[in-house]
Amino acid sequence: MTQFVTKEKTKGSDEIKSSNEQIKKVSLIISKGSLDGVYPGLIMGNGARMEGIEATLFFTFFGLEAIIDDKMDNLKVPTVGNPAMHIPTMLGGLPGMSSFATKKMKDEMEKLDIPPVREFIEMIHDTGAEIYACKATVDMFHLDESDFCEQVDGIITVGEFYEKSAGSEIIFT
Amino acid sequence: MTSETKQEKTVLLDQDGHLANREDWSEELAQELANMEDVGELTDRHWLVIKYIQKEFDENGDAPSIRKLTKESGVSTKELYQLFPKGPAKKAAKIAGLPKPKGCI
Numbered sequence: 001m002t003q004f005v006t007k008e009k010t011k012g013s014d015e016i017k018s019s020n021e022q023i024k025k026v027s028l029i030i031s032k033g034s035l036d037g038v039y040p041g042l043i044m045g046n047g048a049r050m051e052g053i054e055a056t057l058f059f060t061f062f063g064l065e066a067i068i069d070d071k072m073d074n075l076k077v078p079t080v081g082n083p084a085m086h087i088p089t090m091l092g093g094l095p096g097m098s099s100f101a102t103k104k105m106k107d108e109m110e111k112l113d114i115p116p117v118r119e120f121i122e123m124i125h126d127t128g129a130e131i132y133a134c135k136a137t138v139d140m141f142h143l144d145e146s147d148f149c150e151q152v153d154g155i156i157t158v159g160e161f162y163e164k165s166a167g168s169e170i171i172f173t
Numbered sequence: 174m175t176s177e178t179k180q181e182k183t184v185l186l187d188q189d190g191h192l193a194n195r196e197d198w199s200e201e202l203a204q205e206l207a208n209m210e211d212v213g214e215l216t217d218r219h220w221l222v223i224k225y226i227q228k229e230f231d232e233n234g235d236a237p238s239i240r241k242l243t244k245e246s247g248v249s250t251k252e253l254y255q256l257f258p259k260g261p262a263k264k265a266a267k268i269a270g271l272p273k274p275k276g277c278i
Contacts, residue, residue: 052258113276126251
């Protein structure tokens with residue numbers, strides 16, 4: 001029989017563990033359709049599942065682009081209106097700038113083993129997370145179920161989203 | 174408690190509950206760690222994952238990402254979550270006697 005002894009804890013980790021309040025469930029709202037708008041939600045959703053936390057992903061407004069079958073492979077990084085890109089607005093608006101920035105970002109992500117959007121959605125779905133599209137947006141953009149990738153579990157209303165999120169931490173991205 | 178023929182051994186864990194010293198690791202200990210994590214009896218599929226992440230750790234100093242793991246070990250994401258329910262990356266690393274993985278993916 002083996003006896004396990006835990007090393008003396010550092011102060012910080014002790015505080016975290018003694019709070020005894022672990023997150024059990026998260027609901028992530030993904031509302032933006034740019035590449036950099038979509039990834040934080042995907043990474044957090046996947047990360048939640050890796051920690052054994054239940055995860056539900058709700059795509060709304062332009063966030064839907066990440067689960068629309070013929071759009072999800074072509075999301076882009078915008079090069080205008082984002083001071084953190086450090087590209088002057090007039091230059092950022094030149095043809096090809098966005099594609100260039102997108103390529104650079106995709107290359108960097110590949111190095112970190114972050115999958116492309118479609119593969120990431122498949123992976124997240126395989127971890128047991130649920131993926132939903134927002135009904136109001138689907139109606140507004142005149143879409144239907146056939147427009148989405150197969151991992152989408154359904155088109156739901158805001159009310160249904162809240163029902164499914166009972167007991168969840170809701171995170172808006 | 175039944176009488177143990179084996180001598181009682183004390184194993185030190187780090188603050189995340191993973192083995193503090195990898196030298197303590199053995200296949201028998203892996204099974205004990207698996208029991209602790211509610212993973213149950215380790216099957217050939219579990220061992221495939223465990224051996225793969227140990228190899229990866231020795232080569233790169235960290236456990237592989239789930240993506241790399243599924244691509245190279247041939248165990249799908251779905252299966253991985255069945256083998257190590259509730260957090261495959263962390264649990265598999267713990268059972269393999271490795272520290273908590275540092276990656277986010």
